[in-house]
Amino acid sequence: MSRTFCFEAIGTSWRVDSSEPLAPTHRAELLRIAEDYDALYSRFRADSGVTALAASGGFLPLPLHGAALGRLLRTLHDLTGGGLSPLIGERLADQGYDAGYSFVPTAPPAPARAWDDLLAWTGDGITLSGPALLDVGAAGKGQLVDLMLERLVTAGHENVIVDASGDMRRAGSGSITVALEHPYDSSSAIGTVSLGSGALCASASNRRVWGDGLHHVLDARTGRSVDTVVATWVLAEDAMTADGLCTALFLADPDDLAGSFAFDFVLMYSDGRARYSAPLAGALFS
Structure with missing residues (x-):
């Protein structure tokens, strides 16, 4: 990849690499998306629409891609109990x-x-029957990656990567090697994987930590931060x-998800164990 476009969006850093330069109109379109x-x-x-729902409930109309996000979240909700x-x-x-990013628990x-x-x-x-604060962070950033990449492919870019701080999707021939960042040391990796045309996403409980045992991956069944898993890659x-x-994968066994996806x-556990699917048996460094 020889052309790079970097920007900030939804509170994180983005990088788009393409074999051909992005026209100013294409860059503007990504920012608009x-x-x-x-x-x-x-x-x-x-x-935001979600904030309006939190204030009064009611109905929030969504674009066409909203249906796919809702279906995925409902499926994962059911599979994780x-x-x-x-x-x-x-x-x-x-x-x-x-x-306000207070990082001070109030309940x-x-x-x-x-x-x-x-x-x-x-x-x-x-539709919410009453006020409630939604969070689509479980899959929303990934969908935004998809929307941007699909827009660029439609515009004629045949070799392109959209990377939202480690959640990435690639279109093009061949493959690239991607490091799996160590969850306790961002300067090192626990292994590498090969990414062709497709997506690689990661989640780690140390990415947003603001107190003892407090991080952003909560189990909705308890309201507590998950303490058995520290990092996942898919x-x-x-x-x-x-x-x-x-x-x-922070909330369910991989076998419970494999029948649907x-x-x-x-998968890295808090006790230091790692688990992986058979095709990635050689992904981790010994």
Whole structure:
């Protein structure tokens, strides 16, 4: 890749590498896609659709891609026994990961409210029967990666990578080697994987830590941060699926997910053990 476009969006750093230069119109389009997505789903913005739902409930219309996100989140919710839920937003805020980034818990951990009691996510939008704070971070960043890459491919870019701080999707011939960042040392890697056309996403409990035992991966069944898994990596066809599965692997056994999704994974536990799917048996350094 010889052309790079770097920018900030949805609170993280992005990098787009392509074999051909991105036209100014294409760069502007990527920024617009990110802004539109953030304006819908950000729980950190006072003017977002999700914030409006948190204030009054009701209906939030979504673009066409909203249906796919809702289907994935519902499937992962069911496969994890309710451990993964967009209704975890208010529990994250209670634990200090709020719109003001106070990082000060204001309530003890508690289960998220039940999906079927409050939330209907349909093909045209989200309906909440009452005020509730949603969080789509389990798979939203991955979907935004997909939207950007698909836009560039439609525009004629045949070799391109969209990388949102480690959640990436690639289109093109051949493959690249990607390091798996050590969850306790960002300057080193625990292994490498080969990425062809497809997505690689990662999640680590040390990425957003603000207190003893407090981090951003909460189990919606308890409202507590997960303490058995420290990092996950997933290879899948698209980044939304890979991102969602990375979160789900903190909450469910890989075998419980394999019947519904095609993916490969590396999973690191807090006791130092690692688990991986058979095709990635050589991914970790000895």
